[in-house]
Each structure stands twice: as C-alpha cells, then as structure tokens.
Amino acid sequence: xxxxxxxxxxxxxPSRGIDAEMDLLIEKGRIAALGPxxxxxxxxILAAHGRCVVPGFVDMHTHLREPGFDYKETIRTGTAAAxxxxxxxxxxxxxxxxxxxxxxxxEYILEKARLEGSANVYPIGAVSKGLGGEExxxxxxxxxxxxxxxxxxxxxxxxxHLMRRALEYASMFGLPxxxxxxxxxxxxxxxxxxxxxSTELGLNPIPNACEEIMVARDILLAELTRxxxxxxxxxxxxxxxxxxxxxxxxxxxxxxxxxxxxxLTDEAVRSFDTTTKVNPPLRTAADGAALREGLRDGTIDxxxxxxxxxxxxxxxxxxxxxxxxxxxxxxxxxxxxxxVKEGVLTLSQLIAKMTVEPARILSIPKGSLAxxxxxxxxxxxxxxxxxxxxxxxxxxxxxCPFDGWEVQGKAVCTLRAGEIVYEAENLRERSARTSWxxxxxxxxxxx
Amino acid sequence: METDGHFARKDLLGxxxxxxxxxxxxxxxxxxxxxxxxxxxKKVPTLRGQTVINLFYEPSTRxxxxxELAAKRLSADVVNFTVSExxxxxxxxxxxxxxxxESMHSDIIVVRHPVSGAPHLLARIVKSAVINAGxxxxxxxxxxxxxLFTIQEHKGKLEGLKVLIVGDISHSRVARSNxxxxxxxxxxxxxxxxxxxxxxxxxxxxVRVTYDFDDALTKTDVIMMLRIQMERQHxxxxxxxxxxxxxxxxxxxxxxxxxxxxxxxxxxxVNRGVEISPEIADCTRSLILEQVSNGVAVRMAxxxxxxxxxxxxxxx
Numbered sequence: 001x002x003x004x005x006x007x008x009x010x011x012x013x014p015s016r017g018i019d020a021e022m023d024l025l026i027e028k029g030r031i032a033a034l035g036p037x038x039x040x041x042x043x044x045i046l047a048a049h050g051r052c053v054v055p056g057f058v059d060m061h062t063h064l065r066e067p068g069f070d071y072k073e074t075i076r077t078g079t080a081a082a083x084x085x086x087x088x089x090x091x092x093x094x095x096x097x098x099x100x101x102x103x104x105x106x107e108y109i110l111e112k113a114r115l116e117g118s119a120n121v122y123p124i125g126a127v128s129k130g131l132g133g134e135e136x137x138x139x140x141x142x143x144x145x146x147x148x149x150x151x152x153x154x155x156x157x158x159x160x161h162l163m164r165r166a167l168e169y170a171s172m173f174g175l176p177x178x179x180x181x182x183x184x185x186x187x188x189x190x191x192x193x194x195x196x197x198s199t200e201l202g203l204n205p206i207p208n209a210c211e212e213i214m215v216a217r218d219i220l221l222a223e224l225t226r227x228x229x230x231x232x233x234x235x236x237x238x239x240x241x242x243x244x245x246x247x248x249x250x251x252x253x254x255x256x257x258x259x260x261x262x263x264l265t266d267e268a269v270r271s272f273d274t275t276t277k278v279n280p281p282l283r284t285a286a287d288g289a290a291l292r293e294g295l296r297d298g299t300i301d302x303x304x305x306x307x308x309x310x311x312x313x314x315x316x317x318x319x320x321x322x323x324x325x326x327x328x329x330x331x332x333x334x335x336x337x338x339x340v341k342e343g344v345l346t347l348s349q350l351i352a353k354m355t356v357e358p359a360r361i362l363s364i365p366k367g368s369l370a371x372x373x374x375x376x377x378x379x380x381x382x383x384x385x386x387x388x389x390x391x392x393x394x395x396x397x398x399x400c401p402f403d404g405w406e407v408q409g410k411a412v413c414t415l416r417a418g419e420i421v422y423e424a425e426n427l428r429e430r431s432a433r434t435s436w437x438x439x440x441x442x443x444x445x446x447x
Numbered sequence: 448m449e450t451d452g453h454f455a456r457k458d459l460l461g462x463x464x465x466x467x468x469x470x471x472x473x474x475x476x477x478x479x480x481x482x483x484x485x486x487x488x489k490k491v492p493t494l495r496g497q498t499v500i501n502l503f504y505e506p507s508t509r510x511x512x513x514x515e516l517a518a519k520r521l522s523a524d525v526v527n528f529t530v531s532e533x534x535x536x537x538x539x540x541x542x543x544x545x546x547x548x549e550s551m552h553s554d555i556i557v558v559r560h561p562v563s564g565a566p567h568l569l570a571r572i573v574k575s576a577v578i579n580a581g582x583x584x585x586x587x588x589x590x591x592x593x594x595l596f597t598i599q600e601h602k603g604k605l606e607g608l609k610v611l612i613v614g615d616i617s618h619s620r621v622a623r624s625n626x627x628x629x630x631x632x633x634x635x636x637x638x639x640x641x642x643x644x645x646x647x648x649x650x651x652x653x654v655r656v657t658y659d660f661d662d663a664l665t666k667t668d669v670i671m672m673l674r675i676q677m678e679r680q681h682x683x684x685x686x687x688x689x690x691x692x693x694x695x696x697x698x699x700x701x702x703x704x705x706x707x708x709x710x711x712x713x714x715x716x717v718n719r720g721v722e723i724s725p726e727i728a729d730c731t732r733s734l735i736l737e738q739v740s741n742g743v744a745v746r747m748a749x750x751x752x753x754x755x756x757x758x759x760x761x762x763x
C-alpha cells in the first residue's frame with residue numbers, strides 16, 4: 001500500500017495535543033500528513049467516521065513467553081492479541097526460558113518478532129543473570145541489542161546492594177529499572193490479598209506492606225543513585241502515597257497500574273476462580289480508589305496490562321498450586337474506558353497513559369501520530385457494546401477473569417507501520433482518484 | 448424421613464451460606480440417625496445402591512473413618528480414594544481426577560484437600576454431590592455441624608450460648624465453620640489466641656477477639672480448644688510450645704475458674720499437655736469422644752440429605 005487515507009475520524013493524539021476531526025494520510029508506512037476533513041487524497045481509504053483514531057497503544061508490561069513457554073503464548077499469538085486490543089508496541093518481560101539476560105536471547109526475540117509479530121516488540125532485559133538476584137546481567141550488551149529497560153519482574157531483586165548497582169549501571173545506558181515490588185519474606189505461601197476476604201477464605205495472605213516495603217526501598221535507592229526507577233503494577237494505596245511523595249521530592253520514579261487492579265477487588269477471589277490469582281494480588285476497593293486518585297493527579301504515569309498467559313491445565317489446579325497471572329491485552333481498552341465514564345480521566349488523558357506516557361518511560365519513538373513517525377495507530381469504536389468472550393481471543397491462553405463482562409469500546413482496526421494487523425470491521429473503501437469528490441462520499445457507512 | 452424439607456442442595460461446601468433452617472434440618476436428621484448406631488444391627492438400607500467416594504488429599508483418620516462408617520451404616524458402597532503426593536507430582540490436576548472419578552458413576556464425593564476452595568472447584572465440575580470434609584484453612588462443615596449437635600445434646604438449646612474458641616484461629620477450618628454455624632444460630636462467639644494466630648479483621652465475622660484466656664474463660668458456656676500445629680513454631684507464630692501452653696493451654700487451674708457446667712470440646716487430634724492437659728481431656732466435662740460418636744450420626748444425616756433421592760424429592 002503506497003498511500004492510505006484514514007478519513008473522517010476523530011484524531012486524538014495527546015502527544016501533540018490533537019483532538020479534532022481530521023484526515024490522516026499514511027505514505028510508505030509513515031504518517032505523511034494530517035489535515036482538515038476532505039483535504040487529503042489517496043487511493044486506499046479507511047472510513048473512520050464516528051470513530052476515534054489514536055496512536056497505537058503501548059504496553060510496557062507483557063509476557064510473551066517465548067522462548068521456552070510457547071504452550072502459554074508465543075510472539076506470534078501474543079502480538080496478535082496485542083493488535084486485537086489496539087496495541088502496536090509491547091515490552092516483553094525477561095522471564096523466558098532461557099532468561100533474556102544476554103544479547104543472544106534479546107536478538108532471538110527481536111528476530112522472531114520481525115518475522116512473526118503483529119506488533120512491535122521491545123524486550124526488557126533481566127537485571128541479574130538467570131533472574132538469580134546475585135550478579136548483574138550483561139546489561140550493556142543487551143542495550144546494544146535493543147532492550148528498553150531491565151527487570152527481574154516476578155523475582156524481585158532482594159539484595160539492596162545489587163538493586164543499587166543495577167540503578168547506577170543502567171543509568172549509563174539510559175535504561176529504566178522496572179521493579180516488581182514484593183518482599184517475599186513477609187508473605188510465605190501468600191496467594192491473595194490480606195483482608196477480611198482472606199480471613200474468611202482461609203487463603204494465605206499477602207499484606208499491602210509486602211509491596212510497600214520494597215517500593216519505599218527502591219525509591220530511596222533511586223534517590224541515592226539518581227537512577228531511573230519504574231514501579232510496575234502498583235496495587236496499594238500506600239504505594240501510591242510513597243510514589244506521590246517521592247515525585248514531589250524530585251526522585252526519578254515513574255509507575256504503572258493494571259486494569260485488573262482498577263476493576264477487580266479481592267472479593268472476586270471468593271469464587272476460588274484461579275484466573276483471579278495474580279501477583280500483586282487483587283486488593284480492596286479502598287486501594288482501587290487510591291489508584292484512581294493516583295491516575296487523576298498524575299502520580300500514576302501509565303496503564304500496563306501485565307499480560308501473563310498460562311495454559312488451561314495450570315489454571316485447573318487448586319488455588320494454591322495454580323500460577324499467578326492473567327491475560328489483559330484484549331480487554332485493557334474497554335475496561336479502562338470506564339475510567340472516562342467514572343470521571344477519573346478524560347479520554348485524552350486515558351489515551352496518553354496508554355500511548356505516549358509508557359513510550360516516554362521506555363524512551364521509544366512510539367505513542368505519537370507526529371508526521372514522519374511510523375503509522376502505528378488504532379481506530380476505536382467508543383460506542384460498541386459487547387460481551388467479552390475468551391473463546392474469541394487471539395492469545396493462546398484463556399486465563400481472563402473478565403470473561404462474560406459486558407463492556408463498551410473496542411479497537412476495530414489496528415495498523416502497524418501502515419499495515420492493517422487487526423480488523424474487526426472492514427473499513428476499507430475504494431475511491432477512484434479521478435472521480436473523487438467530497439460531496440459524493442457516503443455519509444453513513446453500513447457494515 | 449420427614450426432615451428433609453429444608454435441605455435442597457447439590458453440595459455441602461461450607462456453613463457460611465447455610466440458613467438456620469438448613470442447619471436445624473441436619474441436626475434433626477442426625478438425631479434420628481444417632482439411634483441407628485446404638486442398635487445391635489447398625490445398618491439401614493437408605494443409600495443402598497449409591498456410591499460414595501472418599502477423596503482424601505490429606506492424611507486423616509477420624510474424618511475419613513467417620514464418613515466411611517456413616518456411608519456403610521446407610522448401606523452405600525464406599526470407596527476410599529487416597530491421593531498420594533506422587534500423583535500430584537505426576538501433574539494430574541484436581542479437575543482431571545474429579546472427571547475420572549465421576550466416570551465411575553459416583554453419587555457423592557466426600558473431599559478433603561489441603562487447599563482452600565478445592566471442593567468448590569470440584570463441585571463446579573462434577574454432577575455428583577460434593578461434601579467438603581475440610582479444605583485448607585477454610586471450612587470443615589461436618590465438624591461444625593457435629594459440634595453444634597453435641598452442644599445441643601448437652602445444653603438442650605443453642606441460641607444465646609456463649610462459646611470460646613481458643614488457639615490457632617488463622618489456620619483453623621474448624622473455627623471458621625463453627626463461627627459461621629454458631630453465628631447463624633444465634634450463639635455468641637469469642638475467639639482467643641495470640642495475635643499472630645488471629646487473622647486480620649476477624650471481628651467482621653461477628654465474633655469478639657481477646658488475647659486474655661484467663662478472663663474470657665470465666666464467662667463462657669463452651670470452651671472449644673483447637674489443635675496447635677507444631678510446625679507453626681518455625682514461622683515465628685509463637686516462640687515455643689511451652690510458652691504457648693502457659694498462655695493458652697487449658698489446665699486444672701483454669702478450669703476451676705470456669706462455670707461449673709462448662710463444656711470442653713476439641714476437634715482432635717489432641718496434643719496432650721499442650722493445648723489441653725491430660726486430666727482435663729479425660730474429665731467428665733470433656734466431650735471429645737462424644738464429638739467423635741456424634742460425628743457418625745451427623746455425617747449419616749448429611750449423606751442422606753445430599754443423596755440423590757433426597758435432593759430429587761426436595762427439588763420437586
């Protein structure tokens with residue numbers, strides 16, 4: 001496709017402050033021009049009337065599971081799920097087999113993504129060799145190969161000295177250290193939030209302090225080293241307070257929140273449904289309110305999915321044996337759109353937290369519709385109502401607690417570098433250049 | 448039997464969601480089954496042709512034997528299916544095991560599992576009735592029911608009685624089931640133990656919490672002692688059994704300060720000399736062995752009420 005025109009949509013690009021009906025012209029995979037409706041021409045047309053055109057979403061926290069766990073997800077299926085959710089870029093965590101702690105694995109992931117990916121893949125390297133928490137991984141080599149951050153994610157760096165060194169060392173490459181904050185010593189065998197619900201269910205609890213202790217430590221280490229710290233999946237009110245205070249002091253810290261911590265509470269665990277087993281655990285409504293306040297006042301920079309696929313057999317185990325994690329790429333947007341209805345964020349703020357903000361944290365040239373940038377974008381239908389059905393997912397896994405939820409809002413078409421990578425509805429419309437006239441255009445598209 | 452009017456359930460997973468009518472229905476049925484165990488021929492044909500599977504993922508002598516005897520006295524066919532750790536290692540999921548058992552056309556599955564919620568997972572999948580015989584640290588409903596039955600036998604009533612539950616509340620499924628059942632029937636429950644063994648927001652279960660055993664024991668009608676597990680010592684939950692026994696063990700001195708007609712209960716197995724001193728465990732006010740015999744009657748009642756016939760009748 002040489003030239004493609006996305007016509008009649010409402011373009012929303014918080015990175016450039018655009019919020020208007022515009023036509024958008026794509027040429028050779030890049031954004032070539034934006035103009036008032038009817039001012040741009042192309043042979044290929046996507047009719048976006050009544051739709052919202054936004055930069056493709058950026059998920060800074062995904063588990064693609066490849067190499068090593070391709071029965072849970074692959075780069076092909078994970079990025080297909082991303083595209084179906086409106087995501088055009090995903091950062092994938094290092095807990096693969098082998099671990100992404102050296103350039104060979106980084107290069108393998110990038111090559112596989114180039115060949116099979118429906119979204120751009122940005123690998124996150126390990127902080128420590130083998131996620132062992134003892135020696136630094138070869139961060140410099142991985143940075144050369146293309147990692148955009150380092151994290152031991154689910155195996156958080158316990159040793160404060162190593163964490164300090166990681167923050168210092170990574171700063172040389174401008175990489176953020178992404179910290180999954182969990183002091184595992186405080187919650188041996190913990191499987192759910194510590195609250196009245198855990199008291200009633202008799203499941204081993206994980207208190208809020210389990211997360212907050214490490215958030216506090218990592219903030220102090222970031223203050224000490226001036227290294228860039230990003231706190232993954234903040235889940236407690238206390239963490240929000242700690243990060244808000246740190247930001248006021250000028251500590252270089254950013255953070256993300258997941259949709260499931262916003263839209264589910266530990267009450268969901270009463271079903272003993274293992275799709276509600278996630279780490280950090282689903283917390284209380286009070287925590288959910290604090291997370292919303294954090295989003296509203298900017299303490300929380302980004303929304304990330306922590307998409308964590310697991311095969312059905314693993315989730316058919318009992319609650320303590322089943323692994324932590326749930327998938328989120330295909331449900332993130334419709335869930336988060338509720339934040340706009342709730343009045344927590346404006347639509348533009350929401351889109352920013354799913355596009356330009358995570359891109360900024362990872363220092364990747366994404367999340368924007370600036371002329372000259374890759375034409376990564378999503379066309380959203382904000383009105384579409386439907387019921388989430390895991391059987392329709394592109395992901396290889398089905399561990400989603402939102403199955404059966406009635407939601408509103410959907411990415412109906414996703415483009416990466418100008419190519420359609422996901423299409424729920426056919427928006428294509430052919431127009432002969434010679435006979436083109438704005439007045440002849442169909443006003444209403446019938447699907 | 449005319450007592451099954453208020454019990455139309457597929458499964459018995461816990462006492463949390465049982466109404467007082469349902470609990471009283473079980474207790475009434477148990478009363479009539481109690482008599483069968485005292486006959487010379489301890490058998491009735493009630494469940495003839497029905498298959499009861501005891502699916503035990505945890506070692507258990509008394510509960511399993513109690514269910515087995517209950518089923519046999521009702522003429523059901525009973526199979527004990529003890530799942531060793533090795534088959535969990537082999538990777539067969541609980542769901543797989545359940546489907547396998549169901550293929551053998553079981554009618555009732557009695558399940559004991561070390562993880563909270565496992566019977567709930569099972570009940571969603573199988574058509575058989577599922578009885579929770581203890582799941583993790585969640586519920587042990589048949590124990591709760593037999594405790595209520597035993598108290599009623601001795602006090603002639605339940606409503607308004609004061610019960611003190613002492614020990615490791617955090618890790619006790621017996622405590623939880625008792626609390627649910629007792630709250631539903633209008634008993635007043637106080638739990639007592641070190642703060643390290645009492646979970647957060649316990650009061651929201653409708654109980655009073657105290658760390659002062661000596662004060663609490665003077666005002667109560669029933670003292671229920673819980674088993675303390677030796678391995679908890681390593682988790683920093685209490686410093687030594689010696690100190691635990693000193694603070695929370697029931698001994699002669701303490702008993703002398705309790706009401707003269709106080710009932711002493713313990714779900715067993717007893718750590719003699721730790722949570723309860725030997726002379727107390729064997730004294731006349733101790734109902735520990737009676738709890739065991741009543742367990743058979745209560746479990747007969749449960750098997751009867753959940754058997755296909757009763758379920759079908761009640762459903763129509």
